[in-house]
Amino acid sequence: SRWPLRGLLRIRSITIFATDPSPFLNRPESARQTAMAPRFVDVLVPVALDQTYSYRVPAGLELAPGDLVSVPLGARGATMGVVWAENPAPNPRLHNRLKDVADKLDVPPLKPELRKFVDWVADYTLAPRGMVLRMALRMGEHLGPARERVGVRLAGPRPARMTPARARVLSVFTDGMTRAKGDAAREAGVSTGVIDGLIDEGTLETVVLPPERVTRPPDPDFRKPEFSLGQLAAADALRTVVDQGGYIVTLLDGVTGSGKTEVYFEAVAENIRKKRQTLILMPEIALTTQSLDRFTARFGTRPAEWHSQVSPRLRARTWAAIANNEVSVVVGARSALFLPYADLGLIVVDEEHDPAYKQEDGAHYHARDMAVVRGNVAKIPVVLASATPSVESEVNARRGRYKRIHLPERFGGAHLPSIEAIDMRREGPPRGRFIAPRLAEAVKNALESKEQALLFLNRRGFAPLTLCRACGFRLQCPNCDAWLVDHRFKRRLVCHHCGFAMPPPAECPQCHATESFAPIGPGVERLEQEAAELFPGARILVLSSDLVESMERLRQELDDVAEGRFDVVIGTQLVAKGHHFPKLNLVGIVDADLGLGNGDPRAAERTFQLLHQVVGRAGREEGRGVGFLQTHQPEHPVMKALILGDREAFYSSEIALREKTAYPPFGRLAGLVVTANDRHGAEAYARTLVSTSPISDHVRILGPAEAPIAVVRGRHRFRLLVKAPRAFDLSAYLRQWLADAPKPRGNVRLEVDVDPQSFF
Numbered sequence: 001s002r003w004p005l006r007g008l009l010r011i012r013s014i015t016i017f018a019t020d021p022s023p024f025l026n027r028p029e030s031a032r033q034t035a036m037a038p039r040f041v042d043v044l045v046p047v048a049l050d051q052t053y054s055y056r057v058p059a060g061l062e063l064a065p066g067d068l069v070s071v072p073l074g075a076r077g078a079t080m081g082v083v084w085a086e087n088p089a090p091n092p093r094l095h096n097r098l099k100d101v102a103d104k105l106d107v108p109p110l111k112p113e114l115r116k117f118v119d120w121v122a123d124y125t126l127a128p129r130g131m132v133l134r135m136a137l138r139m140g141e142h143l144g145p146a147r148e149r150v151g152v153r154l155a156g157p158r159p160a161r162m163t164p165a166r167a168r169v170l171s172v173f174t175d176g177m178t179r180a181k182g183d184a185a186r187e188a189g190v191s192t193g194v195i196d197g198l199i200d201e202g203t204l205e206t207v208v209l210p211p212e213r214v215t216r217p218p219d220p221d222f223r224k225p226e227f228s229l230g231q232l233a234a235a236d237a238l239r240t241v242v243d244q245g246g247y248i249v250t251l252l253d254g255v256t257g258s259g260k261t262e263v264y265f266e267a268v269a270e271n272i273r274k275k276r277q278t279l280i281l282m283p284e285i286a287l288t289t290q291s292l293d294r295f296t297a298r299f300g301t302r303p304a305e306w307h308s309q310v311s312p313r314l315r316a317r318t319w320a321a322i323a324n325n326e327v328s329v330v331v332g333a334r335s336a337l338f339l340p341y342a343d344l345g346l347i348v349v350d351e352e353h354d355p356a357y358k359q360e361d362g363a364h365y366h367a368r369d370m371a372v373v374r375g376n377v378a379k380i381p382v383v384l385a386s387a388t389p390s391v392e393s394e395v396n397a398r399r400g401r402y403k404r405i406h407l408p409e410r411f412g413g414a415h416l417p418s419i420e421a422i423d424m425r426r427e428g429p430p431r432g433r434f435i436a437p438r439l440a441e442a443v444k445n446a447l448e449s450k451e452q453a454l455l456f457l458n459r460r461g462f463a464p465l466t467l468c469r470a471c472g473f474r475l476q477c478p479n480c481d482a483w484l485v486d487h488r489f490k491r492r493l494v495c496h497h498c499g500f501a502m503p504p505p506a507e508c509p510q511c512h513a514t515e516s517f518a519p520i521g522p523g524v525e526r527l528e529q530e531a532a533e534l535f536p537g538a539r540i541l542v543l544s545s546d547l548v549e550s551m552e553r554l555r556q557e558l559d560d561v562a563e564g565r566f567d568v569v570i571g572t573q574l575v576a577k578g579h580h581f582p583k584l585n586l587v588g589i590v591d592a593d594l595g596l597g598n599g600d601p602r603a604a605e606r607t608f609q610l611l612h613q614v615v616g617r618a619g620r621e622e623g624r625g626v627g628f629l630q631t632h633q634p635e636h637p638v639m640k641a642l643i644l645g646d647r648e649a650f651y652s653s654e655i656a657l658r659e660k661t662a663y664p665p666f667g668r669l670a671g672l673v674v675t676a677n678d679r680h681g682a683e684a685y686a687r688t689l690v691s692t693s694p695i696s697d698h699v700r701i702l703g704p705a706e707a708p709i710a711v712v713r714g715r716h717r718f719r720l721l722v723k724a725p726r727a728f729d730l731s732a733y734l735r736q737w738l739a740d741a742p743k744p745r746g747n748v749r750l751e752v753d754v755d756p757q758s759f760f
């Protein structure tokens, strides 16, 4: 069958891996021989292994593919696994030596759809299947019966001895309702001891409550917005897509502030009416109260949430509720793709261009791409939403492989911000300063009109480099090929690659000069210092991921900004994502060139998307938004496209360049990163790999080259880049290659990254 996914992925028959016998075999046990032919299953376990293991099914146990089981696995003892296939005929010599499945778990089986997806992702990314399965079983060790909830209700006569506290409890219970003990105590303003006393007297009695629901069912008609004509047309088109069902990818392409969320909520509403489940994927950091509140306002109840901050217990309950079809809508980060939906009918990928969708550790996968795969496997619609689509999605929309739905205008007549360049070569700030006079002036004017300003700099900390003025020594990480970043708020010098941190040294380690250190370049903390001097009295907030104490705190701070409790926000890319700040009309990009010079083939695309999104925070409600780009290269195509508001020009030139150079989506890439404790070990294995690569007219192997950051966490790094034409099955080539190549030995490690997004 034809596979329309961005032209890169093609349906491949699912590889059935040779099943190995259990590595730890039972002794032959003649007593266990029965007249009945024994049955066997192949079980996949959630560890970093590709193959399944065969087990014997004990008499009386009914097992089918997808069932969750507990199996013995060597030194690990009992391990959770999933029956991947029946195995009618394992090697007869092994029959009596295979171990028994220990138990079948009381949870719904993983559907064929999810198993096929796990196989597909593993096959494509070269991650071991067990590692991919682990993402589907990430409900942790808390799976099992939910903790019993005990409720209390009125049962008997009033107690012999009345106290004011007891009276308050009784008045709470006069409505005849059953309450959790803690809730009742809180409502009555007493300790739970008072409740216990009343239970002892027989006035109250305990009952077992049904487990708490993860969410209540959303109401598709709870509060429908009044749509503009453009929104109405887009919402209708999306509703039709959901109504017709089946696999189709739609790019919801709307400018910032056009109401993409409200519009795709109509697709969600339609899917709820069809009583099917919806997954809304978001970049983790965008999962703020704001987005969840908007869901609640539209559907009358909160969605189920799935991200790293969900507690293990709630995680387990959510997992089970999704598998039991008790949850209708999940809003989640990329790992939510692997949940065991009972009846998934729609996937929405919000901010589909966001680089945070790429998982870089464990299994390397891109959640947007895999969402499209999951949609194809499940035969359901997928909606990708963005104001700045990835080049991949843009190409697919231009070629008609994706359906495009346009929202060309901001909602409510708001204007898109106008963007101006500040040429830092001619009108830059004085030495040691980073805010140009023209930008400072604009911020002052905004503050005088009681508007907010956002200064954007994608650099955490105070200064990216600290240098001894006496001898030129630069403070470097002892474990990495990287400078230490000065984090003054925390009084630490920190390595952004390995997390190494130390207090600022009292003297230069080289020349022993004191007070000789000078910060070089700005981070957001240094900008705050400058802003405090330039704008006295302004309420300034720095938003940066390293300063975020908790998701709750971040949510609070974003709300504070939205409600106008700060005048100047200084932020890293944390502030770029989908937030809606009604009083913000001015955005200043402090260093627009920052992402352009790093040799990454996606540098231009990334910079365009990021700056467009950040500037798009301005002028979303009242007034006219203005954006300033401080740049040394105002003639760069990215800057020109931003200033002229000419998105199409940017995409056209970027697409032409990718086509000419055969970079994605017109060619395929894989990154191979070899690391070792010593430079020689890493380089030697990288060379061995190249010398054993299968000969192919289609494949070009670049490298090995020392990685741009040559040492991380004390590990030396070499990179290979493998390039192939679009129609070439690069995963199969890599698998063949790595199966035949000598395995890395000792402390040498190899990481494979198909469709790499980062090249450091």
Ligand code: ADP
Pocket (backbone or CB within 6 Å): 225, 226, 227, 228, 231, 254, 255, 256, 257, 258, 259, 260, 261, 262, 411, 580
């Ligand atoms: P986008 O995601 O396209 O940047 P949003 O969905 O965040 O845009 O919408 C921008 C703002 O406009 C939000 O506050 C949203 O609630 C509001 N909005 C959009 N459409 C409507 C509508 N039809 N009725 C009321 N408010 C709307």
Ligand code: ZN
Pocket (backbone or CB within 6 Å): 477, 478, 479, 480, 482, 495, 496, 497, 498, 499, 500, 712, 713
């Ligand atoms: Zn380091």
